[in-house]
Amino acid sequence: MRAIWKGAITFGLVNVPVKLYSATEDHDVPLHMVHDADGGRIRYQRRCEVCGKVIAFDHIDKAYDDGERTVVLTEDDLSTLQEERSREIDVVEFVPNEQIDPIMLDRSYFLEPDGSSAKAYTLLRRTLEDEDRTAIVQFALRQRTRLAAVRVRGKVLMLQTLLWDDEVREADFDSLAGSVRLNAREREMSAELIRSFASDFHPERFVDEYQAQLRELVDRKLDTGEALPTEATTGEEDEGEVLDLMEALRRSVERNRGKAKPSARKSKKKAG
Numbered sequence: 001m002r003a004i005w006k007g008a009i010t011f012g013l014v015n016v017p018v019k020l021y022s023a024t025e026d027h028d029v030p031l032h033m034v035h036d037a038d039g040g041r042i043r044y045q046r047r048c049e050v051c052g053k054v055i056a057f058d059h060i061d062k063a064y065d066d067g068e069r070t071v072v073l074t075e076d077d078l079s080t081l082q083e084e085r086s087r088e089i090d091v092v093e094f095v096p097n098e099q100i101d102p103i104m105l106d107r108s109y110f111l112e113p114d115g116s117s118a119k120a121y122t123l124l125r126r127t128l129e130d131e132d133r134t135a136i137v138q139f140a141l142r143q144r145t146r147l148a149a150v151r152v153r154g155k156v157l158m159l160q161t162l163l164w165d166d167e168v169r170e171a172d173f174d175s176l177a178g179s180v181r182l183n184a185r186e187r188e189m190s191a192e193l194i195r196s197f198a199s200d201f202h203p204e205r206f207v208d209e210y211q212a213q214l215r216e217l218v219d220r221k222l223d224t225g226e227a228l229p230t231e232a233t234t235g236e237e238d239e240g241e242v243l244d245l246m247e248a249l250r251r252s253v254e255r256n257r258g259k260a261k262p263s264a265r266k267s268k269k270k271a272g
Helices: 075-079 119-131 184-196 209-223 239-271
Strands: 005-011 014-022 062-065 070-073 088-096 105-113 133-140 145-153 156-162
Touching: 005 133, 014 119, 088 145, 105 119, 119 133, 119 145, 119 156
Parallel strands: 005 088
Antiparallel strands: 005 014, 014 105, 062 070, 088 133, 105 156, 133 145, 145 156
């Protein structure tokens, strides 16, 4: 694994240097779009709506549009923000583990001690474990201020980003507006049904059946020769060069038309 961020957990005078790693990964079979007629690859392009050119990431900035005006924000602009420059995971409070509503959980990351000594890291992990507490923290990652929970998972500390309170919707369905009466017999039968399915959760028992079947389908097509050479599905020309060439041709045609107009007028006068 490769660390995506480095900083320190801070609370009071305690400083715990850490590295941040993504804790999850996508197992989906990668698919892309092709033309059904010839298998040619279809790509999304970052095309400028003003000049029409395909733009490289190095030349892309961010912008805010209020409907009438657009404010362009460069990397230099964003780097001046105090939160973005901060490399601290600032502990706000320690709360009981059960107070974290699962609906607020977003992305998960592992925290590794950064430095020659893991004593401060281990002390924080052990204390959270002994006290049955979770640290609520704030930090900046990828140009956003994040709210997160730092908790214990086995031998490591895990950071899980949280949705902000105003990002969680409230459910208020009209179908539940009226009172619903349940008698004792109905509740007992429902409880009996649930008990018949009762078990301990073992996530390794569950697999993504769709992705497994998709992989089998791909392998079967490869084995039977139902495949195209990849180079046959992509164009040889660079998209940016093609666009520049087309622009040069367009300008050449327009320039030649401009030169041809006087001679055309002379021809008309002679004919008259």
